[in-house]
Amino acid sequence: MRLRSCIHEKEIAELLQRGHWPQACPTELRAHAEQCPACSERILVTQAFRRERASAAAAARLESPGVLWWRAQLRRRNAALERIARPMLGAQIFTIVLALVAAGVFLASQARQGRFSGLAHTFNLAALVPAPLQNSPGIVLLVGILLAAIALAGGFVAYSTSEKR
Amino acid sequence: MPLESAIPQTLADDAASRVGAPSVASGTWDGMDTDAFAAFYERSARPLWAYLARVSGDPALAEDLLQESYIRFLAADAPRTAAVDGEVAARRYLFRIATNLLRDHWRRPRTTAIDDVSEECFAAPDLSAQSDSQAILGPVLLQLRPRERQLLWLAYAEGYSHREIAAITGLASASIRLLLFRARRKAARILQHPTPGSAR
Numbered sequence: 001m002r003l004r005s006c007i008h009e010k011e012i013a014e015l016l017q018r019g020h021w022p023q024a025c026p027t028e029l030r031a032h033a034e035q036c037p038a039c040s041e042r043i044l045v046t047q048a049f050r051r052e053r054a055s056a057a058a059a060a061r062l063e064s065p066g067v068l069w070w071r072a073q074l075r076r077r078n079a080a081l082e083r084i085a086r087p088m089l090g091a092q093i094f095t096i097v098l099a100l101v102a103a104g105v106f107l108a109s110q111a112r113q114g115r116f117s118g119l120a121h122t123f124n125l126a127a128l129v130p131a132p133l134q135n136s137p138g139i140v141l142l143v144g145i146l147l148a149a150i151a152l153a154g155g156f157v158a159y160s161t162s163e164k165r
Numbered sequence: 166m167p168l169e170s171a172i173p174q175t176l177a178d179d180a181a182s183r184v185g186a187p188s189v190a191s192g193t194w195d196g197m198d199t200d201a202f203a204a205f206y207e208r209s210a211r212p213l214w215a216y217l218a219r220v221s222g223d224p225a226l227a228e229d230l231l232q233e234s235y236i237r238f239l240a241a242d243a244p245r246t247a248a249v250d251g252e253v254a255a256r257r258y259l260f261r262i263a264t265n266l267l268r269d270h271w272r273r274p275r276t277t278a279i280d281d282v283s284e285e286c287f288a289a290p291d292l293s294a295q296s297d298s299q300a301i302l303g304p305v306l307l308q309l310r311p312r313e314r315q316l317l318w319l320a321y322a323e324g325y326s327h328r329e330i331a332a333i334t335g336l337a338s339a340s341i342r343l344l345l346f347r348a349r350r351k352a353a354r355i356l357q358h359p360t361p362g363s364a365r
Contacts, residue, residue: 017324041349041350041353042321042349044353044356044357045317045321045349045352045353045356046321048302048305048321048352048356049302049317049318049321049322050321050322051302052215052219052302052306052322053212053215053219053318053322053323056214056215056218056219057211057212057214057215058211059224060210060211060214060215060218061224061228062206062210062211062214062231063228063231063232065199065202065203065206065207065210065235066199066203068206068232068235068236068239069199069202069203069239071232071236072235072236072237072238072239072240073239075236075240076239076240079240
């Protein structure tokens with residue numbers, strides 16, 4: 001497709017933009033526009049779109065600016081809170097992981113010293129815990145599973161009560 | 166919808182660098198207070214609504230996108246930019262946000278549950294307010310592609326230059342001239358011979 005442009009197009013565009021077409025423009029320019037396909041196309045389309053713009057703008061149903069201002073403030077505040085909460089969430093996860101590792105190390109060290117050997121007997125767990133798990137490493141394994149279950153349940157409760165859900 | 170997709174990059178970067186929330190009590194925001202915003206809104210909302218309504222062909226969608234555009238405009242620290250660059254630049258940002266929102270809307274898969282449709286949609290529509298405008302350009306716009314409607318509206322209804330249109334739509338500045346030329350020729354042909362199916 002070949003782009004046909006006219007030297008008068010810019011001038012006519014400015015006149016149309018200012019609303020000076022056709023009353024406040026030279027007669028020669030009007031005569032030219034009648035002959036020039038590019039200029040007459042521009043005039044036709046511009047006038048149709050500007051009429052449509054005026055008509056549509058008059059029909060607009062607008063929300064109160066105060067409501068939009070308030071909603072924007074709310075969104076901005078929430079975004080700021082989210083930005084602040086992000087490192088806090090990271091710190092919480094780090095703390096939990098650290099506590100779990102420390103608990104694991106502590107339990108392992110206690111088990112190695114044989115301190116849990118009589119635990120099943122002390123708490124009368126013989127009936128509940130299978131015989132192979134009644135030794136020291138078995139108790140450690142059970143405590144570990146219990147801690148993991150608590151951590152999972154805690155995570156689920158935290159998720160189900162969070163605002164994001 | 167991600168915020169970054171609708172906010173001009175400079176504004177999004179600017180917003181990301183700031184953590185502080187606006188002062189609610191004072192009602193001021195980076196140099197624009199509630200009164201200044203109300204005045205700016207009064208001047209700019211109707212043209213923006215007209216753009217959204219005529220390009221999308223859906224007045225209800227235009228209302229939603231208009232509100233979202235202003236909220237994102239405010240939430241992205243645009244008032245501060247507006248204070249520096251002036252109202253013309255602020256309007257351009259608004260049109261750019263609205264254009265991005267329109268594009269996101271068109272990209273989204275169209276699935277609407279019956280429960281999500283408001284009661285107003287089932288009532289008989291009041292066409293009295295729309296009849297005039299639809300009689301002027303409605304059939305022509307229907308025969309144009311969304312991109313063509315967008316370009317023609319920005320160029321001939323809003324009077325934006327090719328460079329400004331490129332900034333608003335995200336298209337290359339060099340391609341605007343050709344796209345606009347084709348769209349204008351098509352629109353002129355439909356306007357001159359207003360019969361259905363004459364667009365091609």
